[in-house]
Amino acid sequence: MACLGFDNEKYLQTQSAHIRERLAQFGGKLYLEFGGKLFDDYHASRVLPGFQPDSKLRMLLQLKDQVEMVIAINAADIEKNKVRGDLGITYDVDVLRLIDIFRDLGLYVSSVVLTRFNDQAATKAFQSRLESMGVRVYRHYAIEGYPSNIPYIVSDQGYGRNDYIETTRELVVVTAPGPGSGKLATCLSQLYHEHKRGIRAGYAKFETFPVWNLALNHPVNLAYEAATADLSDVNMIDPFHLEAYGVTTVNYNRDVEAFPVLTTIFEQILGYCPYKSPTDMGVNMVGNCIVDDEAVREAARQEIIRRYYGILCDQKQGKLPDEVTLKLELLMKKAGVDVSSRKVVAAALKRAEETGLPAAAMELPDGRIVTGKTSNLLGASAALLLNALKAISNMPDDLHLISPVAIDPIQHLKVEHLGNRNPRLHTDETLIALSISAVTNPLAEQAMEQLSKLRGCEAHSSVILSAVDEKILKRLGINLTCEPRYKN
DSSP: OOOOOBOHHHHHHHHHHHHHHHHHHHTSEEEEEEOSOSSOOHHHHHHSTTOOTTHHHHHHHTTGGGEEEEEEEEHHHHHTTOEETTTTEEHHHHHHHHHHHHHHTTOEEEEEEEEEEOOOHHHHHHHHHHHHTTOEEEEEEOOTTTTTOHHHHTSTTTGGGSOOOOOOSSEEEEEOSSTTSOHHHHHHHHHHHHHHTTOOEEEEEEOOSSOTTSOTTOHHHHHHHHHTGGGTOOEEEOHHHHHHHSOOOEEEHHHHHHHHHHHHHHHHHHSSOSOSSHHHHBOOOGGGGBSOHHHHHHHHHHHHHHHHHHHHHHHHTTOSOHHHHHHHHHHHHHHTOOGGGSHHHHHHHHHHHHHTSOEEEEEOTTSOEEEEEOOSSBOHHHHHHHHHHHHHTTOOTTOOSSOHHHHHHHHHIIIIISOOSOOSBOHHHHHHHHHHHTTTOHHHHHHHTTGGGGTTOEEEESSOOOHHHHHHHHHTTOEEEEOSOOOO
């Protein structure tokens, strides 16, 4: 079972306190750019065992009376139906999801800003949809010469052309469904407009990774590079911080490259720059809440291997170039790991070799490894799921939780009426069959009760799984990897 390496309660307290301190520093309104996932941050929970996926949201709830939320979305992402890879939904749908989540938790969502707006038809339709729901919408435009033509940017033709977002609370959190949504530009545009109105306002950035006070090649920071390999992000020492304070901190290339421009923009808007380095801009306290460094190192190493397999599968499907794979291989070398460090890989491949068919393996919370093979009734991942539940329940391996008699009519339905060529049950169909069996079979009911214990377990498949199987295993919280090859 994974050791806890992160104190989540300490994080909630220290992070909210640090944001209050930054708010007091400016003495007026603070625009807080919220990078990464504000809600369901599963990357952080994997590399920092003990970090809860909703920690950042819970932290904001401690500031609920001071906070209002502004959600930014790039108009180009609406037009091309950009999809969140982890959830499988488009960015515009995710904006609606985020509004619902924030409001249900009692956070005030004041508006949505459409960045890089250029009169796109789909974007205007989305604006109409939001406004029909009572959501205020603002438009920000692409600025010619951005970010180098600073005199033009900081003018009535640049930021001044953007809509002024009306806010009423002192802490304005600017978040988004994903990267490239224009959060920083939204914050800077607001600083310009607030300054013209004589309102004191400041800016800060909340980006969980890389962790500024961990070493450059600490596995947690390497895992962040692995997660953003397709974006060409690179961790680096913050040269501005080193020069200003003589202290080594870690940031990433985009913030370091943009800092001279930001400094000039701040000077144009405020008359001075409140920060001496990109690290100064941040309010991240994650590094101060690690309580077991070796536990988070091992968790991060495993994440790098998982990312490597994910990249291999994406490359197999033609989604990524070869350079990204080479970058992941370099990161694994830096972290001192290879695929043999992931126990379930060898177990899955051995089972596949023994049977001559696709197989899968899972490491249970107590360290035991169970496998699943392809049969006439079940796919390998479905068999693995049942075998894992039996093992956790201490049931015999040869026990049938679902009677073959019950599976037969499901297969008949799939093949004869729904036109499927593969009669074997997928994981979703297997879980439905198991839940039906639980009505009359106490052992099936007992197995169903163990599903929550699979969260955080490691699994590996000898082939790329179907979208259905992959989605179900991820929804159960299982950390899945696959060999980069298809069954056929």
